[in-house]
Amino acid sequence: MSRPFAVLPICALVASLSASAFADAPLTRDSGAPVGDNQNSQTAGADGPVLLQDAHLIEKLQRFDRERIPERVVHARGTGAFGQFQASADISNLTRAQVFQPGTQTPVFVRFSTVMGYRGSPEQARDPRGFAVKFYTQQGNWDMVGINLPVFFIRDAIKFPDFVHANKPSAVTGVQDPNLAFDFFAHSPEATNMLTHLYSVQGMPDSYRHMDGSAVHAFKFVNAQGQVHYVKFAWKSQQGVKGFEPGQIAESIGKDWNLMSNDLYGAIKQGDYPKWDLYIQTLTPGELGRFAFNALDDTKVWTGVPEQKVGTLTLNKVPDNYFESTEESAFAPSRLVPGIEPSEDRMLQGRLFAYADTQMYRLGANYQQIPVNRPRVAVSNNSQDGAMNESGRSGDVNYEPSGHAEKAQDPQYKYANTPISGVTQQMAIKRPANFLQAGEYYRTLSSSGKASLIEALSGDLDHVTDRANKYAMLSYFYKADADYGTRLTKATHSDLGTVQTAAKALQD
Numbered sequence: 445m446s447r448p449f450a451v452l453p454i455c456a457l458v459a460s461l462s463a464s465a466f467a468d469a470p471l472t473r474d475s476g477a478p479v480g481d482n483q484n485s486q487t488a489g490a491d492g493p494v495l496l497q498d499a500h501l502i503e504k505l506q507r508f509d510r511e512r513i514p515e516r517v518v519h520a521r522g523t524g525a526f527g528q529f530q531a532s533a534d535i536s537n538l539t540r541a542q543v544f545q546p547g548t549q550t551p552v553f554v555r556f557s558t559v560m561g562y563r564g565s566p567e568q569a570r571d572p573r574g575f576a577v578k579f580y581t582q583q584g585n586w587d588m589v590g591i592n593l594p595v596f597f598i599r600d601a602i603k604f605p606d607f608v609h610a611n612k613p614s615a616v617t618g619v620q621d622p623n624l625a626f627d628f629f630a631h632s633p634e635a636t637n638m639l640t641h642l643y644s645v646q647g648m649p650d651s652y653r654h655m656d657g658s659a660v661h662a663f664k665f666v667n668a669q670g671q672v673h674y675v676k677f678a679w680k681s682q683q684g685v686k687g688f689e690p691g692q693i694a695e696s697i698g699k700d701w702n703l704m705s706n707d708l709y710g711a712i713k714q715g716d717y718p719k720w721d722l723y724i725q726t727l728t729p730g731e732l733g734r735f736a737f738n739a740l741d742d743t744k745v746w747t748g749v750p751e752q753k754v755g756t757l758t759l760n761k762v763p764d765n766y767f768e769s770t771e772e773s774a775f776a777p778s779r780l781v782p783g784i785e786p787s788e789d790r791m792l793q794g795r796l797f798a799y800a801d802t803q804m805y806r807l808g809a810n811y812q813q814i815p816v817n818r819p820r821v822a823v824s825n826n827s828q829d830g831a832m833n834e835s836g837r838s839g840d841v842n843y844e845p846s847g848h849a850e851k852a853q854d855p856q857y858k859y860a861n862t863p864i865s866g867v868t869q870q871m872a873i874k875r876p877a878n879f880l881q882a883g884e885y886y887r888t889l890s891s892s893g894k895a896s897l898i899e900a901l902s903g904d905l906d907h908v909t910d911r912a913n914k915y916a917m918l919s920y921f922y923k924a925d926a927d928y929g930t931r932l933t934k935a936t937h938s939d940l941g942t943v944q945t946a947a948k949a950l951q952d
């Protein structure tokens with residue numbers, strides 16, 4: 445029990461003891477009434493029982509009993525900070541989104557996270573890092589809900605709950621189990637590229653400041669003429685990318701398992717504000733077919749497409765209240781603004797539903813009225829009521845159409861027209877190319893980068909007791925790159941001939 449305190453750096457303790465804005469205000473009940481005694485309950489005489497009429501005591505206990513809300517089903521462990529985004533390039537030929545008009549400064553809230561751990565779990569787990577940005581634009585909120593890596597494990601939202609179940613702690617023991625995770629991955633070869641990124645040194649950033657970010661999916665940019673370009677977004681850290689070597693992770697957790705939060709907040713408090721540049725890659729709809737893979741498959745990067753810098757993000761404020769900012773923040777890939785629309789990426793399409801849905805459960809129907817989520821522009825529509833509503837809406841014309849007070853709707857903000865074709869179907873995508881980019885990425889690594897990847901990945905593969913799953917995994921990595929697969933096979937004391945035979949049977 446004493447361990448978290450033992451590792452808490454002195455500076456963090458001092459900061460947490462510093463006076464808050466409320467420190468000098470007199471103590472009150474939630475109703476605002478002054479409290480006379482906050483140390484002694486009201487009792488029936490000196491030795492009698494405590495009285496139910498002590499409303500301050502009852503209220504205090506009731507409020508305490510209700511302090512927890514459900515943690516996020518994934519990305520429960522997080523750290524948030526406020527800042528701003530400065531647009532720097534004229535891309536009005538691509539998008540009419542006001543956030544990208546050159547010189548525009550947009551306030552932001554950013555939440556970094558790990559994916560699988562519980563709310564208090566160590567921050568240095570081998571896990572992707574969430575990189576979620578809420579832009580409070582003059583046209584409403586835009587959430588870019590990305591991660592530190594450019595690709596993802598799977599490509600269809602229908603697999604996401606299974607992917608999470610296999611990677612979260614076991615339903616029996618409550619402890620994460622590589623056997624379950626690699627059982628899923630052995631039957632999901634599309635994860636080979638992401639696993640290669642995840643087990644590299646860059647896949648284990650040594651701080652939130654030292655990692656890049658990506659929205660992963662393609663989105664659509666729509667310009668004032670209604671023309672569509674597909675776009676991918678990527679953040680590049682001005683602090684550089686630095687990661688842990690496999691052997692450093694356990695030691696770092698032992699020293700301070702809140703390292704990522706302490707590092708970020710320490711830097712911001714010292715005025716060393718972290719910055720990321722935002723880059724885009726764009727393609728016309730006609731150019732989507734130019735790759736050997738499906739351009740809307742989120743397990744792939746767009747190779748050979750030039751990047752353009754369009755702005756810079758700066759984080760400069762630690763929130764005053766962890767719960768009301770970081771815990772109650774709610775990001776959703778569906779929260780877009782005119783000029784930015786979703787692509788047909790099958791994962792993204794599922795995400796468009798899932799986030800607002802979980803947030804209505806986690807925070808309540810009116811979660812967008814919580815200050816950290818509230819747009820900085822007026823909200824004006826006919827949605828009403830629900831738990832904890834405080835929209836302040838007035839007027840009895842709460843419907844449309846109406847001859848009175850109908851709200852203005854500007855046709856320029858209609859969604860872009862999108863050509864569609866085909867019949868309804870349930871089929872895997874064409875050109876899955878499950879192993880292509882894992883090999884390409886492996887070959888970009890330095891020799892020490894390759895050695896670190898082999899050490900980290902073989903360390904986890906070694907725990908896989910199911911022979912068929914282990915050989916399936918090894919065959920995927922061999923198919924990606926023969927050297928990669930051979931070294932993993934040796935490091936896990938497995939049989940190369942068996943791996944080669946299994947790899948030969950795989951389709952590209």
Ligand code: HEM
Nearest residue numbers: 516519555574575576590591596601604660794795798802
């Ligand atoms: C179909 C696939 C996916 C589903 C159904 C899904 C679902 C969820 C859910 C339910 C949450 C919790 C949200 C909350 O409680 O506020 C979440 C959080 C998050 N997801 Fe996903 N997710 C998917 C894929 C992805 C992908 C591909 C990425 C990265 C590109 C991603 C990045 C994140 C991030 C960064 C958060 C944390 C946001 C925050 O800080 O509050 N997810 N996801």
